[in-house]
Amino acid sequence: MRPIKIAGGGLAGLSLGIALRREGIDVTLHEAMSYPRHRVCGEFISGVSEETLLRLGIQDLLADVARPQQVQWWSGAQNLGSFHLPTAAYAVSRHRLDAQLCDRLRELGGIVYENQRMLATPEPGTVWAAGRRAEKGEWIGLKAHVRDLELASGLEMHLGTHAYVGLAAIEDGWINVCGLFRLNANVRAKPSELLLSYVRENKLTKLAERLAAATWRENSTTAVAGFRLGKQSPLDGLATIGDAHSIIPPFTGNGMSMALEAAALAIDPLCRYARHQQDWSATVLNIRQNAHAAFHRRLKMAAAFQQLLLARWSRRPMVMLARKQWLPFRALFSLTRS
Numbered sequence: 111m112r113p114i115k116i117a118g119g120g121l122a123g124l125s126l127g128i129a130l131r132r133e134g135i136d137v138t139l140h141e142a143m144s145y146p147r148h149r150v151c152g153e154f155i156s157g158v159s160e161e162t163l164l165r166l167g168i169q170d171l172l173a174d175v176a177r178p179q180q181v182q183w184w185s186g187a188q189n190l191g192s193f194h195l196p197t198a199a200y201a202v203s204r205h206r207l208d209a210q211l212c213d214r215l216r217e218l219g220g221i222v223y224e225n226q227r228m229l230a231t232p233e234p235g236t237v238w239a240a241g242r243r244a245e246k247g248e249w250i251g252l253k254a255h256v257r258d259l260e261l262a263s264g265l266e267m268h269l270g271t272h273a274y275v276g277l278a279a280i281e282d283g284w285i286n287v288c289g290l291f292r293l294n295a296n297v298r299a300k301p302s303e304l305l306l307s308y309v310r311e312n313k314l315t316k317l318a319e320r321l322a323a324a325t326w327r328e329n330s331t332t333a334v335a336g337f338r339l340g341k342q343s344p345l346d347g348l349a350t351i352g353d354a355h356s357i358i359p360p361f362t363g364n365g366m367s368m369a370l371e372a373a374a375l376a377i378d379p380l381c382r383y384a385r386h387q388q389d390w391s392a393t394v395l396n397i398r399q400n401a402h403a404a405f406h407r408r409l410k411m412a413a414a415f416q417q418l419l420l421a422r423w424s425r426r427p428m429v430m431l432a433r434k435q436w437l438p439f440r441a442l443f444s445l446t447r448s
Protein backbone atom coordinates (compact mmCIF):
# COMPACT_ATOMS: atom_id res chain seq x y z
CA MET A 111 0.00 0.00 0.00
CA ARG A 112 1.16 3.56 -0.68
CA PRO A 113 1.52 5.76 2.42
CA ILE A 114 -0.30 9.11 2.90
CA LYS A 115 1.32 12.25 4.25
CA ILE A 116 -0.88 14.94 5.81
CA ALA A 117 0.14 18.57 6.36
CA GLY A 118 -1.79 20.12 9.24
CA GLY A 119 -3.18 18.59 12.40
CA GLY A 120 -6.45 20.44 12.89
CA LEU A 121 -9.82 18.71 12.70
CA ALA A 122 -9.56 17.91 9.00
CA GLY A 123 -6.04 16.45 9.05
CA LEU A 124 -6.33 14.51 12.32
CA SER A 125 -9.73 12.99 11.56
CA LEU A 126 -8.59 12.00 8.07
CA GLY A 127 -5.48 10.39 9.54
CA ILE A 128 -7.61 8.38 11.99
CA ALA A 129 -9.97 7.20 9.24
CA LEU A 130 -7.07 6.13 6.99
CA ARG A 131 -5.35 4.24 9.80
CA ARG A 132 -8.62 2.35 10.35
CA GLU A 133 -8.31 1.33 6.69
CA GLY A 134 -4.80 0.01 7.35
CA ILE A 135 -3.02 2.81 5.46
CA ASP A 136 0.29 4.22 6.74
CA VAL A 137 -0.16 7.85 7.79
CA THR A 138 2.38 10.50 8.72
CA LEU A 139 1.05 13.88 9.85
CA HIS A 140 3.12 17.06 10.24
CA GLU A 141 1.71 19.75 12.50
CA ALA A 142 3.27 23.22 12.69
CA MET A 143 2.37 23.72 16.36
CA SER A 144 1.92 21.38 19.33
CA TYR A 145 -0.96 20.01 21.45
CA PRO A 146 -2.88 21.03 23.45
CA ARG A 147 -3.36 24.65 22.48
CA HIS A 148 -6.05 27.30 22.34
CA ARG A 149 -7.26 28.31 18.91
CA VAL A 150 -9.55 30.94 17.43
CA CYS A 151 -12.81 29.05 17.05
CA GLY A 152 -16.37 29.33 18.40
CA GLU A 153 -16.05 25.65 19.40
CA PHE A 154 -19.67 25.06 18.41
CA ILE A 155 -19.97 22.19 15.92
CA SER A 156 -23.26 22.33 14.08
CA GLY A 157 -24.41 20.26 11.14
CA VAL A 158 -22.14 17.20 11.34
CA SER A 159 -24.04 13.91 11.01
CA GLU A 160 -23.67 10.78 13.15
CA GLU A 161 -22.82 8.98 9.92
CA THR A 162 -19.81 11.25 9.25
CA LEU A 163 -18.52 10.82 12.81
CA LEU A 164 -18.92 7.04 12.57
CA ARG A 165 -17.19 6.93 9.19
CA LEU A 166 -14.23 8.81 10.66
CA GLY A 167 -14.25 6.67 13.81
CA ILE A 168 -14.39 9.60 16.24
CA GLN A 169 -18.03 9.57 17.47
CA ASP A 170 -17.02 8.41 20.98
CA LEU A 171 -14.83 11.51 21.45
CA LEU A 172 -17.94 13.67 21.25
CA ALA A 173 -20.18 11.38 23.31
CA ASP A 174 -19.87 13.30 26.60
CA VAL A 175 -19.62 16.90 25.39
CA ALA A 176 -22.26 19.65 25.82
CA ARG A 177 -25.10 19.47 23.25
CA PRO A 178 -26.62 22.97 22.97
CA GLN A 179 -29.77 23.26 20.87
CA GLN A 180 -31.17 26.75 21.52
CA VAL A 181 -29.72 29.81 19.77
CA GLN A 182 -30.66 33.32 20.84
CA TRP A 183 -29.88 36.27 18.54
CA TRP A 184 -29.32 39.93 19.45
CA SER A 185 -28.71 42.99 17.35
CA GLY A 186 -26.86 45.28 19.78
CA ALA A 187 -29.10 45.27 22.87
CA GLN A 188 -32.20 44.27 20.86
CA ASN A 189 -33.32 40.67 21.33
CA LEU A 190 -34.16 39.22 17.91
CA GLY A 191 -35.59 35.98 19.25
CA SER A 192 -34.46 32.43 19.62
CA PHE A 193 -34.31 29.36 17.44
CA HIS A 194 -34.29 25.67 18.27
CA LEU A 195 -31.71 23.85 16.11
CA PRO A 196 -33.22 20.79 14.38
CA THR A 197 -30.22 18.79 15.64
CA ALA A 198 -28.24 19.66 18.78
CA ALA A 199 -24.73 21.01 18.21
CA TYR A 200 -21.57 19.82 20.00
CA ALA A 201 -19.69 22.34 22.16
CA VAL A 202 -16.14 21.39 23.10
CA SER A 203 -12.86 23.29 23.24
CA ARG A 204 -10.30 22.74 20.50
CA HIS A 205 -7.75 22.62 23.35
CA ARG A 206 -9.35 19.32 24.37
CA LEU A 207 -10.64 17.94 21.06
CA ASP A 208 -7.51 18.37 18.92
CA ALA A 209 -5.33 16.78 21.61
CA GLN A 210 -7.74 13.83 21.88
CA LEU A 211 -7.75 13.36 18.10
CA CYS A 212 -3.94 13.43 18.06
CA ASP A 213 -3.81 10.77 20.81
CA ARG A 214 -6.30 8.63 18.88
CA LEU A 215 -4.26 8.87 15.69
CA ARG A 216 -1.08 7.84 17.55
CA GLU A 217 -2.88 4.96 19.30
CA LEU A 218 -3.88 3.68 15.86
CA GLY A 219 -0.27 3.69 14.70
CA GLY A 220 -0.22 7.03 12.88
CA ILE A 221 3.01 9.06 13.12
CA VAL A 222 2.48 12.65 14.24
CA TYR A 223 5.31 15.16 14.16
CA GLU A 224 4.59 18.31 16.16
CA ASN A 225 6.30 21.69 15.59
CA GLN A 226 6.98 20.78 11.95
CA ARG A 227 5.80 23.20 9.29
CA MET A 228 5.55 21.67 5.81
CA LEU A 229 6.00 23.43 2.48
CA ALA A 230 3.10 23.26 0.02
CA THR A 231 5.07 21.17 -2.46
CA PRO A 232 2.93 19.05 -4.78
CA GLU A 233 3.91 15.47 -4.06
CA PRO A 234 1.85 12.35 -4.79
CA GLY A 235 0.20 11.11 -1.62
CA THR A 236 0.26 14.48 0.21
CA VAL A 237 -2.96 15.95 1.58
CA TRP A 238 -2.90 19.64 2.48
CA ALA A 239 -5.02 20.21 5.61
CA ALA A 240 -3.07 23.21 6.89
CA GLY A 241 -6.08 25.50 7.41
CA ARG A 242 -6.45 29.18 6.51
CA ARG A 243 -3.92 30.58 4.01
CA ALA A 244 -2.11 33.74 4.90
CA GLU A 245 -3.65 36.42 2.70
CA LYS A 246 -4.51 40.05 2.98
CA GLY A 247 -7.96 40.11 4.54
CA GLU A 248 -10.45 42.46 6.16
CA TRP A 249 -11.26 40.33 9.24
CA ILE A 250 -9.88 39.56 12.63
CA GLY A 251 -11.09 36.56 14.64
CA LEU A 252 -10.76 36.72 18.43
CA LYS A 253 -11.54 34.15 21.06
CA ALA A 254 -11.28 33.62 24.82
CA HIS A 255 -12.74 31.42 27.53
CA VAL A 256 -14.57 33.04 30.44
CA ARG A 257 -16.64 31.92 33.43
CA ASP A 258 -18.93 33.54 36.02
CA LEU A 259 -21.24 34.75 33.27
CA GLU A 260 -24.82 33.55 32.79
CA LEU A 261 -25.91 32.48 29.32
CA ALA A 262 -29.44 33.10 28.04
CA SER A 263 -29.33 29.98 25.84
CA GLY A 264 -27.00 27.26 24.57
CA LEU A 265 -25.58 29.72 22.06
CA GLU A 266 -25.88 33.51 22.19
CA MET A 267 -25.22 35.32 18.91
CA HIS A 268 -24.66 39.10 19.06
CA LEU A 269 -24.62 41.27 15.96
CA GLY A 270 -22.50 44.42 16.31
CA THR A 271 -21.80 47.28 13.91
CA HIS A 272 -19.21 45.40 11.86
CA ALA A 273 -19.02 42.15 13.78
CA TYR A 274 -20.72 39.21 15.36
CA VAL A 275 -19.85 37.43 18.57
CA GLY A 276 -20.98 34.01 19.79
CA LEU A 277 -21.02 32.67 23.34
CA ALA A 278 -21.36 28.97 24.09
CA ALA A 279 -20.76 26.86 27.20
CA ILE A 280 -18.02 24.25 26.70
CA GLU A 281 -16.47 21.89 29.27
CA ASP A 282 -15.47 22.47 32.93
CA GLY A 283 -17.73 25.50 33.38
CA TRP A 284 -15.95 27.59 30.73
CA ILE A 285 -17.77 29.66 28.13
CA ASN A 286 -16.30 30.22 24.70
CA VAL A 287 -16.50 33.85 23.54
CA CYS A 288 -15.53 34.18 19.90
CA GLY A 289 -16.12 36.90 17.35
CA LEU A 290 -15.44 37.86 13.78
CA PHE A 291 -14.72 41.60 13.51
CA ARG A 292 -13.91 43.86 10.60
CA LEU A 293 -10.30 44.95 11.16
CA ASN A 294 -10.16 48.43 12.61
CA ALA A 295 -6.84 50.26 12.91
CA ASN A 296 -8.34 52.47 15.64
CA VAL A 297 -8.68 49.54 18.03
CA ARG A 298 -5.47 49.39 20.00
CA ALA A 299 -5.10 47.22 23.07
CA LYS A 300 -2.82 44.65 24.64
CA PRO A 301 -3.45 41.17 23.18
CA SER A 302 -5.35 40.07 26.32
CA GLU A 303 -7.75 43.05 26.01
CA LEU A 304 -8.22 43.08 22.25
CA LEU A 305 -11.43 41.03 22.28
CA LEU A 306 -13.12 43.29 24.82
CA SER A 307 -11.94 46.39 22.92
CA TYR A 308 -13.41 45.09 19.65
CA VAL A 309 -16.69 44.19 21.41
CA ARG A 310 -16.92 47.78 22.77
CA GLU A 311 -15.91 49.37 19.46
CA ASN A 312 -18.72 47.46 17.75
CA LYS A 313 -21.31 48.96 20.11
CA LEU A 314 -22.01 45.71 21.92
CA THR A 315 -22.14 47.64 25.17
CA LYS A 316 -24.25 45.26 27.27
CA LEU A 317 -22.17 42.29 26.18
CA ALA A 318 -18.96 44.19 26.97
CA GLU A 319 -20.26 44.89 30.49
CA ARG A 320 -21.01 41.20 31.05
CA LEU A 321 -17.60 40.18 29.72
CA ALA A 322 -15.77 42.78 31.80
CA ALA A 323 -17.40 41.34 34.93
CA ALA A 324 -16.55 37.71 34.04
CA THR A 325 -13.46 35.69 34.98
CA TRP A 326 -11.13 35.17 32.00
CA ARG A 327 -9.20 31.95 31.53
CA GLU A 328 -5.48 32.50 31.54
CA ASN A 329 -3.76 32.17 28.13
CA SER A 330 -7.03 31.37 26.34
CA THR A 331 -7.16 34.64 24.36
CA THR A 332 -6.14 34.05 20.77
CA ALA A 333 -6.37 36.08 17.58
CA VAL A 334 -6.13 35.45 13.87
CA ALA A 335 -6.07 37.91 10.99
CA GLY A 336 -4.95 37.88 7.38
CA PHE A 337 -7.31 35.36 5.81
CA ARG A 338 -10.07 35.38 3.25
CA LEU A 339 -13.46 33.72 3.63
CA GLY A 340 -14.92 31.51 0.88
CA LYS A 341 -13.31 29.11 -1.56
CA GLN A 342 -9.51 29.24 -1.42
CA SER A 343 -7.44 29.20 -4.61
CA PRO A 344 -6.48 25.60 -5.48
CA LEU A 345 -2.90 24.44 -4.93
CA ASP A 346 -1.59 22.59 -7.99
CA GLY A 347 -1.13 18.87 -7.45
CA LEU A 348 -2.22 18.94 -3.82
CA ALA A 349 -5.42 17.50 -2.40
CA THR A 350 -6.80 20.16 -0.05
CA ILE A 351 -9.38 19.60 2.67
CA GLY A 352 -10.94 21.70 5.44
CA ASP A 353 -10.20 25.44 5.64
CA ALA A 354 -7.36 24.91 3.17
CA HIS A 355 -10.08 24.23 0.60
CA SER A 356 -12.80 26.68 1.69
CA ILE A 357 -13.78 28.79 4.69
CA ILE A 358 -17.44 29.22 5.48
CA PRO A 359 -18.43 32.37 7.44
CA PRO A 360 -18.17 31.41 11.12
CA PHE A 361 -21.69 32.57 12.12
CA THR A 362 -22.91 29.26 10.63
CA GLY A 363 -21.02 27.18 13.22
CA ASN A 364 -20.44 24.82 10.30
CA GLY A 365 -16.70 25.20 9.56
CA MET A 366 -15.63 22.31 11.79
CA SER A 367 -18.41 20.15 10.41
CA MET A 368 -17.14 20.96 6.90
CA ALA A 369 -13.61 19.99 7.94
CA LEU A 370 -14.90 16.63 9.21
CA GLU A 371 -17.17 16.10 6.19
CA ALA A 372 -14.27 16.91 3.83
CA ALA A 373 -12.09 14.35 5.60
CA ALA A 374 -14.84 11.72 5.31
CA LEU A 375 -15.29 12.51 1.60
CA ALA A 376 -11.57 12.08 0.96
CA ILE A 377 -11.35 8.57 2.46
CA ASP A 378 -12.49 6.53 -0.56
CA PRO A 379 -10.35 8.31 -3.20
CA LEU A 380 -7.29 8.09 -0.90
CA CYS A 381 -7.93 4.37 -0.26
CA ARG A 382 -8.08 3.76 -4.01
CA TYR A 383 -4.78 5.64 -4.42
CA ALA A 384 -3.14 3.78 -1.51
CA ARG A 385 -4.26 0.43 -2.97
CA HIS A 386 -2.84 1.28 -6.43
CA GLN A 387 -6.35 1.41 -7.92
CA GLN A 388 -5.94 4.96 -9.27
CA ASP A 389 -3.18 7.51 -9.77
CA TRP A 390 -2.63 10.70 -7.79
CA SER A 391 -4.08 13.16 -10.33
CA ALA A 392 -7.35 11.20 -10.46
CA THR A 393 -7.37 11.16 -6.64
CA VAL A 394 -6.88 14.94 -6.40
CA LEU A 395 -9.65 15.43 -8.96
CA ASN A 396 -12.04 13.13 -7.04
CA ILE A 397 -11.40 14.98 -3.78
CA ARG A 398 -11.99 18.35 -5.47
CA GLN A 399 -15.17 17.17 -7.16
CA ASN A 400 -16.56 15.71 -3.92
CA ALA A 401 -15.85 18.95 -2.06
CA HIS A 402 -17.43 21.06 -4.79
CA ALA A 403 -20.60 18.96 -4.79
CA ALA A 404 -20.88 19.03 -1.00
CA PHE A 405 -19.95 22.62 -0.21
CA HIS A 406 -20.46 24.93 -3.20
CA ARG A 407 -24.08 25.82 -2.42
CA ARG A 408 -23.70 26.34 1.32
CA LEU A 409 -20.63 28.55 0.82
CA LYS A 410 -22.59 30.82 -1.53
CA MET A 411 -25.60 30.97 0.78
CA ALA A 412 -23.51 31.65 3.88
CA ALA A 413 -21.58 34.45 2.13
CA ALA A 414 -24.85 36.12 1.09
CA PHE A 415 -26.36 35.78 4.58
CA GLN A 416 -23.24 37.17 6.21
CA GLN A 417 -23.42 40.29 4.02
CA LEU A 418 -27.04 40.70 5.02
CA LEU A 419 -26.33 40.20 8.72
CA LEU A 420 -23.59 42.82 8.72
CA ALA A 421 -25.22 45.40 6.41
CA ARG A 422 -26.35 48.57 8.18
CA TRP A 423 -29.53 48.88 6.11
CA SER A 424 -30.72 45.41 7.11
CA ARG A 425 -30.79 46.08 10.87
CA ARG A 426 -34.12 47.94 11.04
CA PRO A 427 -36.05 45.43 8.86
CA MET A 428 -34.46 42.62 10.87
CA VAL A 429 -35.73 44.10 14.15
CA MET A 430 -39.21 44.61 12.63
CA LEU A 431 -39.35 41.02 11.39
CA ALA A 432 -38.10 39.82 14.78
CA ARG A 433 -40.98 41.63 16.56
CA LYS A 434 -43.42 39.65 14.42
CA GLN A 435 -41.32 36.50 14.90
CA TRP A 436 -40.87 36.30 11.14
CA LEU A 437 -37.09 35.97 11.02
CA PRO A 438 -36.30 32.94 8.83
CA PHE A 439 -33.95 31.16 11.27
CA ARG A 440 -34.93 27.72 9.99
CA ALA A 441 -34.15 28.65 6.36
CA LEU A 442 -30.87 30.25 7.43
CA PHE A 443 -29.96 27.00 9.16
CA SER A 444 -30.81 24.56 6.40
CA LEU A 445 -29.48 26.65 3.49
CA THR A 446 -26.08 26.96 5.15
CA ARG A 447 -25.78 23.24 5.76
CA SER A 448 -26.74 21.54 2.51
Ligand SMILES: Cc1cc2nc3c(=O)[nH]c(=O)nc-3n(C[C@H](O)[C@H](O)[C@H](O)COP(=O)(O)OP(=O)(O)OC[C@H]3O[C@@H](n4cnc5c(N)ncnc54)[C@H](O)[C@@H]3O)c2cc1C
Pocket residue numbers: 117118119120121122123140141142143150151152153154155156226227228229239240241242250251252288289290334351352353354360362363364365366367369
Ligand atom coordinates in the same frame (compact mmCIF):
# COMPACT_ATOMS: atom_id res chain seq x y z
C1 LIG B 1 -13.64 33.68 14.39
C2 LIG B 1 -13.91 32.27 14.00
C3 LIG B 1 -14.89 31.54 14.68
C4 LIG B 1 -15.18 30.24 14.30
N1 LIG B 1 -16.17 29.57 14.95
C5 LIG B 1 -16.52 28.34 14.55
C6 LIG B 1 -17.58 27.63 15.20
O1 LIG B 1 -18.15 28.07 16.19
N2 LIG B 1 -17.94 26.43 14.70
C7 LIG B 1 -17.32 25.87 13.62
O2 LIG B 1 -17.71 24.78 13.21
N3 LIG B 1 -16.29 26.50 13.02
C8 LIG B 1 -15.89 27.71 13.45
N4 LIG B 1 -14.84 28.34 12.85
C9 LIG B 1 -14.15 27.66 11.73
C10 LIG B 1 -13.27 26.50 12.21
O3 LIG B 1 -12.40 26.94 13.21
C11 LIG B 1 -12.51 25.96 11.01
O4 LIG B 1 -13.37 25.77 9.94
C12 LIG B 1 -11.82 24.64 11.36
O5 LIG B 1 -10.88 24.84 12.38
C13 LIG B 1 -11.13 24.08 10.12
O6 LIG B 1 -10.36 22.95 10.47
P1 LIG B 1 -9.04 22.61 9.63
O7 LIG B 1 -8.54 21.35 10.20
O8 LIG B 1 -9.33 22.72 8.19
O9 LIG B 1 -8.05 23.80 9.94
P2 LIG B 1 -7.36 24.18 11.31
O10 LIG B 1 -8.19 23.76 12.46
O11 LIG B 1 -6.97 25.62 11.18
O12 LIG B 1 -6.04 23.28 11.34
C14 LIG B 1 -4.98 23.52 10.47
C15 LIG B 1 -3.70 23.04 11.15
O13 LIG B 1 -2.61 23.10 10.23
C16 LIG B 1 -1.47 23.59 10.91
N5 LIG B 1 -0.58 24.16 9.89
C17 LIG B 1 -0.68 25.36 9.27
N6 LIG B 1 0.27 25.48 8.34
C18 LIG B 1 0.99 24.33 8.37
C19 LIG B 1 2.10 23.85 7.64
N7 LIG B 1 2.67 24.60 6.67
N8 LIG B 1 2.59 22.64 7.93
C20 LIG B 1 2.04 21.87 8.90
N9 LIG B 1 0.96 22.28 9.64
C21 LIG B 1 0.45 23.49 9.36
C22 LIG B 1 -2.02 24.57 11.90
O14 LIG B 1 -1.13 24.78 12.99
C23 LIG B 1 -3.31 23.91 12.34
O15 LIG B 1 -3.15 23.07 13.46
C24 LIG B 1 -14.49 29.64 13.22
C25 LIG B 1 -13.47 30.35 12.57
C26 LIG B 1 -13.18 31.65 12.95
C27 LIG B 1 -12.11 32.41 12.24
